[in-house]
Amino acid sequence: MTGTTSIGIRVNGEDFEREVEDRLTLADFLRSELRLTGTHLGCEQGSCGACTVLLDGSAIRSCLVFASQLTGAEVTTVEGLANQADLHPLQSAFIKNDALQCGFCTPGFLLTAVEILNETDHADESTIREAISGNICRCTGYQGIVDAIVEVARSGSER
Amino acid sequence: MKAEEFVRGQGQYLADLPDQDCLHVAFVRSPHAHARVGEIRAPESSALIAICTGADLLADISPFRVIAPGHLDYDWYPLAHDRVLFVGEPVAAVVAETPYIAEDLAAEVEVEYDPLDAVTTLDESITGGTVLHAELENNVLFNLPVNEGATADTFAAAHLVVEQEFEYPRQNALPLETRGVLARFDPRDQRYTVFTSTQMPHLIRSALSQILNVNEDDIRVIKPDVGGGFGLKGQLFPEEVVLPALARKLGRPLKWIEDRRESLMAGGHAHEERLHLSAAFDADGNLLATKSLLDGDAGAHSTFPFGAGLDPLTGALNIFGAYRHKASEFTARAFATNKAPAVSYRGVGQIQSVFAVERLMDIAADQLKLDPAELRKLNLYENSEFPVTSPGGNEFDTGSYRETLEIALDRADYTGLRREQETAREEGRLYGIGLATFNEVSGVSIFGYDGASIRIGPDGQVRAFISTGSSGQGHEKVYGRLVAEALGISPELVRVIEGDTDFCPVGAGTYASRSMVTTGNLLESAARELRDKILMIGGLLLSPDDLIPMENAANELRIADGVISLVREPTATVTFEAVAQLAHMKNFDFPLPQELVEAGLECTHYEQHKTVYSNSSAVAAVEIDPDTAQFSIRRCVIIGDCGRIFDSSTVDAQLVGGAAMGLGCALFEHLAYDSNGQILTTSLLDYLVPVSTDIPQIEIGHLETPSTFSANGTKGMGEGGTMAMPAVLANAVADALMDKGRLLNKIPLSEENIFQLLQIS
Numbered sequence: 001m002t003g004t005t006s007i008g009i010r011v012n013g014e015d016f017e018r019e020v021e022d023r024l025t026l027a028d029f030l031r032s033e034l035r036l037t038g039t040h041l042g043c044e045q046g047s048c049g050a051c052t053v054l055l056d057g058s059a060i061r062s063c064l065v066f067a068s069q070l071t072g073a074e075v076t077t078v079e080g081l082a083n084q085a086d087l088h089p090l091q092s093a094f095i096k097n098d099a100l101q102c103g104f105c106t107p108g109f110l111l112t113a114v115e116i117l118n119e120t121d122h123a124d125e126s127t128i129r130e131a132i133s134g135n136i137c138r139c140t141g142y143q144g145i146v147d148a149i150v151e152v153a154r155s156g157s158e159r
Numbered sequence: 160m161k162a163e164e165f166v167r168g169q170g171q172y173l174a175d176l177p178d179q180d181c182l183h184v185a186f187v188r189s190p191h192a193h194a195r196v197g198e199i200r201a202p203e204s205s206a207l208i209a210i211c212t213g214a215d216l217l218a219d220i221s222p223f224r225v226i227a228p229g230h231l232d233y234d235w236y237p238l239a240h241d242r243v244l245f246v247g248e249p250v251a252a253v254v255a256e257t258p259y260i261a262e263d264l265a266a267e268v269e270v271e272y273d274p275l276d277a278v279t280t281l282d283e284s285i286t287g288g289t290v291l292h293a294e295l296e297n298n299v300l301f302n303l304p305v306n307e308g309a310t311a312d313t314f315a316a317a318h319l320v321v322e323q324e325f326e327y328p329r330q331n332a333l334p335l336e337t338r339g340v341l342a343r344f345d346p347r348d349q350r351y352t353v354f355t356s357t358q359m360p361h362l363i364r365s366a367l368s369q370i371l372n373v374n375e376d377d378i379r380v381i382k383p384d385v386g387g388g389f390g391l392k393g394q395l396f397p398e399e400v401v402l403p404a405l406a407r408k409l410g411r412p413l414k415w416i417e418d419r420r421e422s423l424m425a426g427g428h429a430h431e432e433r434l435h436l437s438a439a440f441d442a443d444g445n446l447l448a449t450k451s452l453l454d455g456d457a458g459a460h461s462t463f464p465f466g467a468g469l470d471p472l473t474g475a476l477n478i479f480g481a482y483r484h485k486a487s488e489f490t491a492r493a494f495a496t497n498k499a500p501a502v503s504y505r506g507v508g509q510i511q512s513v514f515a516v517e518r519l520m521d522i523a524a525d526q527l528k529l530d531p532a533e534l535r536k537l538n539l540y541e542n543s544e545f546p547v548t549s550p551g552g553n554e555f556d557t558g559s560y561r562e563t564l565e566i567a568l569d570r571a572d573y574t575g576l577r578r579e580q581e582t583a584r585e586e587g588r589l590y591g592i593g594l595a596t597f598n599e600v601s602g603v604s605i606f607g608y609d610g611a612s613i614r615i616g617p618d619g620q621v622r623a624f625i626s627t628g629s630s631g632q633g634h635e636k637v638y639g640r641l642v643a644e645a646l647g648i649s650p651e652l653v654r655v656i657e658g659d660t661d662f663c664p665v666g667a668g669t670y671a672s673r674s675m676v677t678t679g680n681l682l683e684s685a686a687r688e689l690r691d692k693i694l695m696i697g698g699l700l701l702s703p704d705d706l707i708p709m710e711n712a713a714n715e716l717r718i719a720d721g722v723i724s725l726v727r728e729p730t731a732t733v734t735f736e737a738v739a740q741l742a743h744m745k746n747f748d749f750p751l752p753q754e755l756v757e758a759g760l761e762c763t764h765y766e767q768h769k770t771v772y773s774n775s776s777a778v779a780a781v782e783i784d785p786d787t788a789q790f791s792i793r794r795c796v797i798i799g800d801c802g803r804i805f806d807s808s809t810v811d812a813q814l815v816g817g818a819a820m821g822l823g824c825a826l827f828e829h830l831a832y833d834s835n836g837q838i839l840t841t842s843l844l845d846y847l848v849p850v851s852t853d854i855p856q857i858e859i860g861h862l863e864t865p866s867t868f869s870a871n872g873t874k875g876m877g878e879g880g881t882m883a884m885p886a887v888l889a890n891a892v893a894d895a896l897m898d899k900g901r902l903l904n905k906i907p908l909s910e911e912n913i914f915q916l917l918q919i920s
């Protein structure tokens with residue numbers, strides 16, 4: 001068995017203090033400790049992108065980092081994107097452009113897309129295609145996802 | 160709305176179910192392809208709550224036989240019985256407080272193995288030196304010859320016979336969500352509740368009732384949100400048995416989530432097949448007769464419900480289906496090997512046969528000195544020929560076989576592409592054009608019927624209960640609208656409920672692109688019946704003295720946007736909600752006649768649907784880089800016809816998503832084993848699936864030739880895009896390779912395989 005560490009972490013704007021097992025991944029911490037189950041696990045090998053969250057603003061794979069190393073960090077998950085009533089523009093654009101079917105990959109793509117929009121001002125289709133190529137979707141063939149992100153990038157309405 | 164839940168991260172997939180009171184299970188799996196299992200020693204640890212071996216489990220279950228037509232059956236056990244038959248086969252289950260601890264403990268379990276010779280190829284299995292199942296005489300798990308000898312005379316007299324063997328690799332459907340099970344047993348009412356990530360809750364319940372020796376009614380199977388299935392989640396897996404059995408024994412709810420490694424190793428393989436095809440032609444290029452031998456590599460077991468013959472049989476039954484010919488014979492067989500059991504994966508059986516048949520048509524065109532498009536046009540059924548009974552005995556409803564090809568050729572500018580090819584060849588570039596055209600079995604009811612039930616509550620809320628289950632096909636959206644339209648009310652009032660055996664009518668589930676054809680029809684007919692009833696009650700409220708009989712209701716009354724009126728007096732209206740209230744009770748001043756009370760506002764319909772046939776045609780142009788043996792796709796057009804289209808965005812999404820999946824099947828998806836039966840592809844770094852940058856522009860289009868076999872005119876539309884890709888790309892690559900391409904007979908179209916062809920001098 002491994003040791004434990006106490007951490008203080010801010011998730012979706014809320015502060016949490018927890019004692020965690022050293023080997024607990026951030027993904028499992030979010031899912032089982034905080035019951036934020038919108039962060040999905042498709043491989044736990046770092047290669048599908050389903051578990052993508054924002055860690056201090058950068059999109060990372062939460063199955064590859066340990067929660068115990070994250071004291072002081074700030075994390076955004078899919079649950080932190082929308083206000084109560086209003087969807088994030090990316091969330092609306094995903095629905096409108098048929099960017100999802102089973103929805104399992106969706107949270108990972110959304111957070112990857114948030115990073116793209118934060119980093120590049122006028123991302124075009126090929127930049128976006130490249131930037132999401134680390135995320136796997138088995139249902140859609142990606143076209144709807146690309147279209148949705150392009151649409152939001154064009155409108156410049158990202159927050 | 161489901162989509163909104165999903166983008167908010169509020170979907171509830173198996174792993175997301177509340178599990179605070181659950182213990183967690185990890186499986187000890189065989190590292191050997193074939194071995195006798197000896198002693199199993201549990202680690203000495205206070206953290207180990209329980210361990211269950213195959214022998215322990217025998218006290219709680221009955222062995223199970225997969226009884227499917229044409230299959231040779233033997234006893235199947237969810238945990239290895241005395242021998243393990245594939246790498247990854249579960250040998251024992253370990254229970255602990257957390258998944259992390261359960262996995263640690265599983266790794267510490269010591270199992271004695273006595274390795275045996277492994278059968279890892281079809282040839283080794285056919286030779287039968289080692290027989291895997293002691294109850295069987297050889298490794299044949301399925302064997303069905305049809306029309307034996309029926310084509311001999313035609314072949315003997317034919318102008319041209321083309322013959323070729325083809326290979327299709329082992330693949331994994333790889334839904335992004337792996338499988339998982341959460342099982343509870345309630346000692347008070349002695350009932351099991353099994354949550355499982357499946358496409359067929361009722362069939363799982365049937366199998367569990369036999370294996371656990373309890374009534375079906377004592378088991379409730381619930382399918383939560385499912386993160387993709389693609390066929391893989393359409394059968395019974397060992398873990399679905401072990402968890403409920405152990406949950407009862409331990410008196411605690413149990414949870415298990417498959418990891419990706421387990422999934423690639425043991426969670427359902429598919430598609431591996433060898434096809435030997437022959438076709439006879441007359442001098443004009445008319446196809447006369449076909450003969451096919453399809454051998455599937457079923458892996459270690461026949462799986463429930465479809466059995467080992469699923470791929471070869473599905474392919475054989477409709478082989479050469481799109482082409483007019485007089486005589487056909489085929490044999491479909493499946494063999495046991497020491498690999499993970501084969502299950503279904505989108506394109507079942509047909510992805511292989513379409514690839515092989517379409518390659519053979521190109522080879523024939525070459526020998527007949529005909530353009531591949533001309534040879535196809537000559538032999539494809541014309542729209543006016545339907546209904547057709549194929550030489551294999553299938554009844555084809557309707558179709559636009561030749562028409563879709565003509566449209567695809569037109570859309571892709573076939574003549575322009577050929578001109579481009581000429582220029583490219585003059586410049587020494589390897590540029591090729593491929594065609595593929597085929598029909599597709601859908602709406603099959605292999606296992607019983609389907610049901611749909613609609614219930615209208617006193618407040619006018621409508622619930623539709625269906626026996627098929629969504630794993631991303633958009634059922635809620637499409638069916639909600641369908642019911643609302645048929646009833647004449649707002650879609651907001653309708654909720655679609657699926658995947659819970661306590662509420663939903665019995666039915667076979669979602670597979671073979673069947674849902675719209677079966678459930679769609681049933682919901683529409685049930686909704687119509689209810690609408691007439693609503694109209695009658697509405698009529699009674701509007702004109703209390705005169706009860707309009709059911710058969711006249713639709714003529715004399717109208718309902719639109721939830722408002723009912725008499726045709727002869729449209730200004731007087733009554734609302735749908737008022738009718739719903741009256742139908743349920745509480746209007747003592749206005750008693751309903753007995754005939755209207757009895758039926759209530761509830762209607763359930765069942766049916767066993769007749770198979771319907773969709774069709775598609777595709778054109779692709781590719782260019783191969785001779786240095787890297789990689790190719791790029793210059794053009795790709797797919798025209799599909801799935802009968803009447805109810806929701807075009809859902810159909811488009813299925814076609815495009817299906818084509819992307821088919822691209823993966825064509826280019827890289829390949830589960831590899833070494834000669835000892837060790838699996839080499841256990842992560843997403845070895846088993847590649849398409850990512851956004853792999854997908855070319857895929858141009859799609861639809862024709863709508865309604866089926867005459869389904870009341871709503873629809874046909875299945877989930878697999879055409881998938882099946883098209885290996886065939887059309889293989890033909891394009893072969894064409895680019897010119898003479899060397901003649902030998903292209905296997906998928907995937909990997910650099911390695913193309914490189915080999917380039918080396919031929």
Ligand code: FES
Binds near residue numbers: 043048051052062064
């Ligand atoms: S689950 Fe983290 S990358 Fe796949």
Ligand code: FES
Binds near residue numbers: 137386
């Ligand atoms: S929507 Fe199913 S994996 Fe992307």
